[in-house]
Amino acid sequence: MAYVITTGCAGVKDAACTEVCPVECIHDAGDQFVIDPGECINCGLCAVTCPVNAIFENSDLPAGHHASIAYNRHFFL
Numbered sequence: 001m002a003y004v005i006t007t008g009c010a011g012v013k014d015a016a017c018t019e020v021c022p023v024e025c026i027h028d029a030g031d032q033f034v035i036d037p038g039e040c041i042n043c044g045l046c047a048v049t050c051p052v053n054a055i056f057e058n059s060d061l062p063a064g065h066h067a068s069i070a071y072n073r074h075f076f077l
């Protein structure tokens with residue numbers, strides 16, 4: 001389980017989530033930020049901080065955003 005950043009981050013990228021993450025597992029992937037699923041401790045702080053509600057627990061992703069799970073994970077492979 002981990003939190004996932006969806007495409008809603010692109011175009012905003014204010015890095016607010018990176019400032020609250022206690023384990024510093026959020027990184028700039030270029031077009032958007034992404035979360036390292038191996039490091040995320042599921043605290044949820046990033047999700048409540050994001051101004052555009054682009055962050056979700058992977059089990060609670062809105063329809064149409066499931067590709068974001070692989071997008072976040074592949075950045076860290």
Ligand code: SF4
Nearest residue numbers: 021040041043044046
């Ligand atoms: S849920 Fe917590 S640990 Fe995971 S990325 Fe967000 S702030 Fe970091």
Ligand code: SF4
Nearest residue numbers: 009012014015017050
């Ligand atoms: S807080 Fe939201 S918009 Fe800002 S960098 Fe993080 S995911 Fe992107």
